[in-house]
Amino acid sequence: MIDNKFTSFKIVGDFNTDVRSLYEAWATTAGIEKWFLRKANFYTVPRRTREPEEFIMTEDTYEWYWHGYDDTAVEKGSVLEANGTDSLKFTFSGGSIVSIYIYSRNGVSIVELTQTNIPEEADLSKNLYVQCQIGWTFYLANLKSVIEGGIDLRNKRLELGSSFK
Template sequence: MEKLQWDSFTKKIYIHSPIKKLYDLWATTAGITSWFLKNAEYKSLEGVIRKPSEYIQKGDTYVWQWYNWDGKEEGEVISANGKDYIEISFESSKVSIKLEQKNNVTIVILTQFDIPVDEESKLKVYYGCSNGWTFWLANLKAFVEHGVLLNETKINLKVNELAGYEFVNM
């Protein structure tokens, strides 16, 4: 067994869907807000807000907002090839999404890397994001294959100060 590394992790899931559909769900405002976010805004290098169905591009900036969390994540699109790979800055690190066709299904490979290795980042980024991405990839699969969302969009979970650590469907 390899030694645990605090600076990166990888999560994988098979989803019965064509790569293009999954890429659209990650790489457009309309797509990413259908299963993952409450709001998303992408701006081009020129400062123009991308249309809901327009693909993100390298150099775009983004602002993401979730249900049941008052904060927002701001970052940059590092790479987006228009078909099967995206890389963004995220939570003091980077996240890549790679889509690969395997025997009539697509495997989604999410890697978060360049994670700082201080104690706070080990808890909040490595542990927190690793758990978070596990849920969100399962949510993506449920949405694509069964048309249901597992995340809570109607009940205010924020009234519990430990909600982000206790609820699996934030």
């Protein structure tokens, strides 16, 4: 019998900002580069590069680059859903799927991030369940820091390498 408890996880964060600002932080090149990526390229179906403030759409593809890595470390994937207001879904590492849902509750905005379809791996250093949870926890904390205080917690110096190596 296969144990599915390590094939998905959910992380939830609260933010003192509006839902629209959080959606823009996830769904535009300019937004996602402020807290998550060194460089993001989103492409339309005819392969036009989206403008920095332009919202991504369902069926777009992407190339993502992180601080701490050179350009040979690139994540490529597809936007599976983008509703323009409060939810996104995209492919991610190892064929997994990340879903983002943003809503308001009790005067704050909430981001629910769920990663599913995570392949099983016995080696914890390669285990996406562990590594992605660590990474997303940091990046959601950084999103909160950037949005609420303007402080970016990422190491941006290539010579120091990534914090997640």
